[in-house]
Amino acid sequence: xxxxxxxxxxxxxxxxxxxxxxxxxxxxxxxxxxxxxxxxxxxxxxxxxxxxxxxxxxxxxxxxxxxxxxxxxxxxxxxxxxxxxxxxxxxxxxxxxxxxxxxxxxxxxxxxxxxxxxxxxxxxxxxxxxxxxxxxxxxxxxxxxxxxxxxxxxxxxxxxxxxxxxxxxxxxxxxxxxxxxxxxxxxx
Amino acid sequence: xxxxxxxxxxxxxxxxxxxxxxxxxxxxxxxxxxxxxxxxxxxxxxxxxxxxxxxxxxxxxxxxxxxxxxxxxxxxxxxxxxxxxxxxxxxxxxxxxxxxxxxxxxxxxxxxxxxxxxxxxxxxxxxxxxxxxxxxxxxxxxxxxxxxxxxxxxxxxxxxxxxxxxxxxxxxxxxxxxxxxxxxxxxxxxxxxxxxxxxxxxxxxxxxxxxxxxxxxxxxxxxxxxxxxxxxxxxxxxxxxxxxxxxxxxxxxxxxxxxxxxxxxxxxxxxxxxxxxxxxxxxxxxxxxxxxxxxxxxxxxxxxxxxxxxxxxxxxxxxxxxxxxxxxxxxxxxxxxxxxxxxxxxxxxxxxxxxxxxxxxxxxxxxxxxxxxxxxxxxxxxxxxxxxxxxxxxxxxxxxxxxxxxxxxxxxxxxxxxxxxxxxxxxxxxxxxxxxxxxxxxxx
Numbered sequence: 001x002x003x004x005x006x007x008x009x010x011x012x013x014x015x016x017x018x019x020x021x022x023x024x025x026x027x028x029x030x031x032x033x034x035x036x037x038x039x040x041x042x043x044x045x046x047x048x049x050x051x052x053x054x055x056x057x058x059x060x061x062x063x064x065x066x067x068x069x070x071x072x073x074x075x076x077x078x079x080x081x082x083x084x085x086x087x088x089x090x091x092x093x094x095x096x097x098x099x100x101x102x103x104x105x106x107x108x109x110x111x112x113x114x115x116x117x118x119x120x121x122x123x124x125x126x127x128x129x130x131x132x133x134x135x136x137x138x139x140x141x142x143x144x145x146x147x148x149x150x151x152x153x154x155x156x157x158x159x160x161x162x163x164x165x166x167x168x169x170x171x172x173x174x175x176x177x178x179x180x181x182x183x184x185x186x187x188x
Numbered sequence: 189x190x191x192x193x194x195x196x197x198x199x200x201x202x203x204x205x206x207x208x209x210x211x212x213x214x215x216x217x218x219x220x221x222x223x224x225x226x227x228x229x230x231x232x233x234x235x236x237x238x239x240x241x242x243x244x245x246x247x248x249x250x251x252x253x254x255x256x257x258x259x260x261x262x263x264x265x266x267x268x269x270x271x272x273x274x275x276x277x278x279x280x281x282x283x284x285x286x287x288x289x290x291x292x293x294x295x296x297x298x299x300x301x302x303x304x305x306x307x308x309x310x311x312x313x314x315x316x317x318x319x320x321x322x323x324x325x326x327x328x329x330x331x332x333x334x335x336x337x338x339x340x341x342x343x344x345x346x347x348x349x350x351x352x353x354x355x356x357x358x359x360x361x362x363x364x365x366x367x368x369x370x371x372x373x374x375x376x377x378x379x380x381x382x383x384x385x386x387x388x389x390x391x392x393x394x395x396x397x398x399x400x401x402x403x404x405x406x407x408x409x410x411x412x413x414x415x416x417x418x419x420x421x422x423x424x425x426x427x428x429x430x431x432x433x434x435x436x437x438x439x440x441x442x443x444x445x446x447x448x449x450x451x452x453x454x455x456x457x458x459x460x461x462x463x464x465x466x467x468x469x470x471x472x473x474x475x476x477x478x479x480x481x482x483x484x485x486x487x488x489x490x491x492x493x494x495x496x497x498x499x500x501x502x503x504x505x506x507x508x509x510x511x512x513x514x515x516x517x518x519x520x521x522x523x524x525x526x527x528x529x530x531x532x533x534x535x536x537x538x539x540x541x542x543x544x545x546x547x548x549x550x551x552x553x554x555x556x557x558x559x560x561x562x563x564x565x566x567x568x569x570x571x572x573x574x575x576x577x578x579x580x581x582x583x584x585x586x587x588x589x590x591x592x593x594x595x596x597x598x599x600x601x602x603x604x605x606x607x608x609x610x611x612x613x614x615x616x617x618x619x620x621x622x623x624x625x626x627x628x629x630x631x632x
Contacts, residue, residue: 079390
């Protein structure tokens with residue numbers, strides 16, 4: 001089985017509607033390809049989509065009084081669902097190669113759906129902020145079903161060698177308070 | 189006209205609920221447990237009445253409350269409670285239910301407030317639980333006594349080295365007595381530094397489709413599962429990245445079984461260490477030996493596991509402290525905090541936080557596999573035959589002894605000793621009428 005990896009593409013210089021459409025299409029393809037890698041459990045390939053200085057972060061979401069909404073999403077340095085570097089993600093992924101990661105043996109069936117993509121220029125020239133919504137359906141063993149839904153905000157940057165878009169920062173806001181699953185044994 | 193009757197728990201006598209003698213589910217002298225205790229609905233209801241309601245239960249860490257008005261909402265058994273610091277800076281805990289119709293009066297996880305005002309009819313309570321405002325009060329009868337309708341408060345609340353516990357049981361022994369011999373072991377985590385501990389902001393909360401005792405028992409008594417259940421994590425963490433070292437598979441160690449149902453297993457190692465390098469480098473082990481003694485530094489401070497009966501557990505090396513909230517016989521909710529020493533520099537606290545969330549919690553490389561075990565144990569417990577099968581708790585049977593190093597009775601690291609102790613305590617509480625049942629008898 002193979003998937004189509006987006007070919008290296010360099011956005012056309014200059015601005016205008018054409019460039020916007022090309023960029024948007026490129027990001028959409030990046031995310032569709034990423035989702036396919038995750039659903040096929042190709043985590044080592046998935047890791048190649050990130051820069052070496054990656055910060056991959058999913059804070060905890062809390063219920064707060066309306067006047068204290070600023071505190072509703074966990075702050076940096078607090079307990080988090082993920083708070084990862086590329087090295088720590090690699091560490092997590094190595095576990096799956098052991099042949100003894102029982103939470104995924106037999107493997108789950110999953111489908112990452114990525115939608116509502118919005119791309120804008122970041123402060124640094126040549127970097128982009130991409131927002132997206134995700135719905136990850138996991139079906140496991142006989143009848144276990146988990147739904148992980150939320151939003152992601154990525155900082156995208158081009159690989160200096162081949163020009164492809166890489167993910168340098170990812171913030172994941174999972175739309176749950178108590179995580180309604182026994183674990184998260186995939187990535188979002 | 190008669191005044192509202194005063195009752196210690198603000199409960200009417202009600203109809204006594206039937207309780208069963210659970211002795212037949214156990215033969216602990218021979219290490220046998222009937223699996224019915226993990227899935228039976230009636231036993232679960234009895235457990236809420238006779239195990240959870242009378243026991244000291246973990247609520248929160250003192251560091252979650254800095255100033256008057258700070259609050260945190262949690263559960264005691266299935267009872268929702270608010271823990272709040274009053275204007276007098278005292279911590280109190282109340283049922284999170286309005287005295288009028290039972291509406292949850294606080295729907296935030298944590299925060300700061302002057303009052304808890306019910307969003308149903310507007311009864312309002314101050315941070316010490318006192319009812320301070322009742323809309324349309326003129327329409328209540330003359331004998332309505334506002335001071336009697338404060339939030340239902342726990343009978344006792346106390347803390348042990350930062351950990352806040354409470355109980356509904358007015359006849360409960362003092363907290364330190366209820367912890368008993370366990371405090372010597374707990375201090376290996378709670379008393380490493382004169383300034384004590386604090387928790388990192390935020391709480392991991394997630395659901396597990398398993399009976400709460402599966403988790404409480406494992407943390408009390410089960411090093412055995414580590415080598416198999418967590419084989420993938422051990423492999424990742426081994427120096428070569430290829431597989432666990434042989435000394436991990438045959439780890440020497442001891443397991444403490446407390447007569448009050450608590451348990452703590454720990455490898456013994458002359459060079460006690462934290463798995464995270466930064467945290468390991470932070471500690472002055474000579475000073476720790478002086479403070480806590482060699483036996484604790486080389487024992488319960490290592491990569492051990494522990495449960496304070498009934499449902500508070502911790503992992504000293506990870507700084508993970510957690511409570512297993514019961515949610516019916518087939519489900520629990522895990523609430524987990526990260527504990528650090530207050531005096532640690534920020535980079536060390538952060539290293540501990542990251543190590544903990546990468547190993548434990550719902551995405552942790554260890555804990556992912558625990559969730560799979562418990563949910564599949566529970567999923568196979570619902571048949572008549574499978575649900576009443578006898579389970580084997582015989583490991584280490586007859587090998588418990590006083591070893592002259594660790595206080596109380598200990599066994600080998602690989603033993604079901606603390607699990608047998610936990611179930612003996614559970615059985616005894618299940619078979620003993622709780623204080624509220626005695627009230628009912630007295631009232632009758």
